Amino acid sequence: MTEPEDPVVSIAPGRVRGRWRGTSGSAGASAAFLGIPFAQAPVGDLRFAAPLAPEPWDGIRDAVAYGATAQRGDNGITLIPEPSVPGDSTLNVNVFTPVPGDTAAALPVLVYIHGGGFVSGSPASPWYDGRAFNSDGIVTVSISYRLGFDGFGHIAGAPSNRGVRDWLAALEWVQQNIAAFGGDPGRVTIAGQSAGGGAVLTLLGMPAAHGLFQSAWALSSALVDVPRERARTLSAKLANLAGVSPTRDGFASVPEATLTALQNAAGATESKDALAGVRALLSDGLPWGPTIDGDLITRPTIESLRAGVGSEIPLVLGTTDDEFTMTTDGAKGRLRFVPVGFALGKLLPEPTARKAYLADGAAQRRKGTAAVLGRYVTDTMFRTTVVQVADARGAAPTWAYRFCWPSPTRTWALHCLDVPFWFDCLDADGVAAIAGEAPPRALADAVHGAAAAFVRDGDPGWPEWASAPGVTRIFGGEASHPDIEADGYASVRALL
Structure with a gap:
C-alpha cells in the first residue's frame, strides 16, 4: 500500500507540513501537526514580555516533532509521562485532525491545557494525543505556556500573568488558524486537568477570554488566585x-x-x-499561578463566576475520589493507632467542622486514619472546588461528575488516573503503571464518550447541577453503585 502524502496546510504565518497516522480518508486516520509556534520564543528581550505573534516564514515548515517545552527536565511531579524537549521556542501548539486542509469541514475543536502545578508539565505527552477525539470528528489542540516564575511571578516593569497571556495567545491562534485544519473557531471547547483544570476556570472567569471558546471541561481543577501582595512577597524572596x-x-x-x-x-x-x-x-494554595493583578484578573475566580461572568458558557467539572490520598500511604503504619479525630485536628482544628466532616465521611473513616487525612487534603484542594464553582454559577449550564474507579496498582482513584480514560488512550506509554495491564474498556467508553458528546453537542448526558443541586455523574463506581448520585459531593459540605 502506498504511504499517504504528508499533509500541508496554509495558516497565517505560512505553510506547515504534518504527518498522517493511518491512511488518509480511512477510518481512524489522524494527521498530527506538532510544535507550531503561536508566539515568538520568550527569550532575550521577550523573556518576561507578553507573547508576541510569530514571524512569518517562507516555504513549508515541518511540523512533525514536538516543539520545545517550558519544562526543563521531567521531575516526576505528575503521574503522567510528560517529556521535556530542549529549545527556546517553547510557545507552540500541537494540532490533531482527521481532515487537514478541509476548510469547509467546520468540525468542533477541543483545546487542552496541561497540568503540573503551574511549574511543570508538558504538552508533548503521549496521553494528550488527539487521535481518539479525531475519530469522533473533533479537531484537537494541545498548547504550551510559560511555567513557574517566568510565567506567573510578579516583576516590576513586566506584564503580569505571562502564562495566562500565553493561554490567551494560543486561543487567539486557534481562532485565526484552526479552520485550515478543518476546525470551527466558533465551536471551541477548552479543557485541562489539575493546573490545566484551574486554567480552564480562570479563563472562564476572565472577561478578556470570552469569545475565544464556547464551552469548558475542568478535570481535577487546581484553582489558584494568588493575591497581589503574596505575589510581590514571593518575588522579593x-x-x-x-x-x-x-x-x-x-x-x-x-x-x-x-x-x-x-x-x-x-x-x-x-x-x-x-x-x-x-x-x-491548604490555606494559601500553590505559590506560582494566576495572580489577581487588577488587570487581566481583577478578583478571585469564584467571585467572578458568582457575579455571572461566563454564565453563558457550558461547564463540566469533577475530580477523582482520592486525588492525593496516596500521599499518606507511607504513614499508614505510624497512624494506625492514632485516633482519627486527634490526627485530623492537626489540619482541621475547628471542632464543629471536624465532627461534621468525619460524620459525613464515615465510609472513608473505615479505611483508617491515613486514608482520612489523605482524603481531607484531596477535599480541600480539589473536591470542594466542584461544589463552590457549581453553586456560584447558579442557573448557568453546569454538570458535575466523580471518577471513582480505584487504581489496581496504586490503590486509590488517584490524581491523573482519569486522564487516559478521558483521552481514550489506554494503550499509551505509562498508562499501565497506574491503571494496570487491563484497564476497563467500558469505563473509557463512558468517560471519553461523555467528553466527546459535550464537545460536539454541549451536553455530556446527565442532569445539570441547577436542576437538582448536588446531582453528580459517577464514573467507575461499584456495580451496586448508581451512575447518578443525588448529592455526589455531600461529604465535603462541612468544609465549605
Missing part, C-alpha cells in the same frame, strides 16, 4: 535568594535554570514543621 534586585533587569540577569531551581525555595513555608507546611499549602 526569590530576588533575595538570587542576589538581584526584584526588577525586570534584575531577574533578566539570572539564568532561567537558576531561577527555576530557586523558585521552590521561595515558595516553600519557612516552618520546619511538616504539618505547618501542609496547613499553609
Whole structure:
C-alpha cells in the first residue's frame, strides 16, 4: 500500500507540513501537526514580555516533532509521562485532525491545557494525543505556556500573568488558524486537568477570554488566585535568594535554570514543621499561578463566576475520589493507632467542622486514619472546588461528575488516573503503571464518550447541577453503585 502524502496546510504565518497516522480518508486516520509556534520564543528581550505573534516564514515548515517545552527536565511531579524537549521556542501548539486542509469541514475543536502545578508539565505527552477525539470528528489542540516564575511571578516593569497571556495567545491562534485544519473557531471547547483544570476556570472567569471558546471541561481543577501582595512577597524572596534586585533587569540577569531551581525555595513555608507546611499549602494554595493583578484578573475566580461572568458558557467539572490520598500511604503504619479525630485536628482544628466532616465521611473513616487525612487534603484542594464553582454559577449550564474507579496498582482513584480514560488512550506509554495491564474498556467508553458528546453537542448526558443541586455523574463506581448520585459531593459540605 502506498504511504499517504504528508499533509500541508496554509495558516497565517505560512505553510506547515504534518504527518498522517493511518491512511488518509480511512477510518481512524489522524494527521498530527506538532510544535507550531503561536508566539515568538520568550527569550532575550521577550523573556518576561507578553507573547508576541510569530514571524512569518517562507516555504513549508515541518511540523512533525514536538516543539520545545517550558519544562526543563521531567521531575516526576505528575503521574503522567510528560517529556521535556530542549529549545527556546517553547510557545507552540500541537494540532490533531482527521481532515487537514478541509476548510469547509467546520468540525468542533477541543483545546487542552496541561497540568503540573503551574511549574511543570508538558504538552508533548503521549496521553494528550488527539487521535481518539479525531475519530469522533473533533479537531484537537494541545498548547504550551510559560511555567513557574517566568510565567506567573510578579516583576516590576513586566506584564503580569505571562502564562495566562500565553493561554490567551494560543486561543487567539486557534481562532485565526484552526479552520485550515478543518476546525470551527466558533465551536471551541477548552479543557485541562489539575493546573490545566484551574486554567480552564480562570479563563472562564476572565472577561478578556470570552469569545475565544464556547464551552469548558475542568478535570481535577487546581484553582489558584494568588493575591497581589503574596505575589510581590514571593518575588522579593526569590530576588533575595538570587542576589538581584526584584526588577525586570534584575531577574533578566539570572539564568532561567537558576531561577527555576530557586523558585521552590521561595515558595516553600519557612516552618520546619511538616504539618505547618501542609496547613499553609491548604490555606494559601500553590505559590506560582494566576495572580489577581487588577488587570487581566481583577478578583478571585469564584467571585467572578458568582457575579455571572461566563454564565453563558457550558461547564463540566469533577475530580477523582482520592486525588492525593496516596500521599499518606507511607504513614499508614505510624497512624494506625492514632485516633482519627486527634490526627485530623492537626489540619482541621475547628471542632464543629471536624465532627461534621468525619460524620459525613464515615465510609472513608473505615479505611483508617491515613486514608482520612489523605482524603481531607484531596477535599480541600480539589473536591470542594466542584461544589463552590457549581453553586456560584447558579442557573448557568453546569454538570458535575466523580471518577471513582480505584487504581489496581496504586490503590486509590488517584490524581491523573482519569486522564487516559478521558483521552481514550489506554494503550499509551505509562498508562499501565497506574491503571494496570487491563484497564476497563467500558469505563473509557463512558468517560471519553461523555467528553466527546459535550464537545460536539454541549451536553455530556446527565442532569445539570441547577436542576437538582448536588446531582453528580459517577464514573467507575461499584456495580451496586448508581451512575447518578443525588448529592455526589455531600461529604465535603462541612468544609465549605
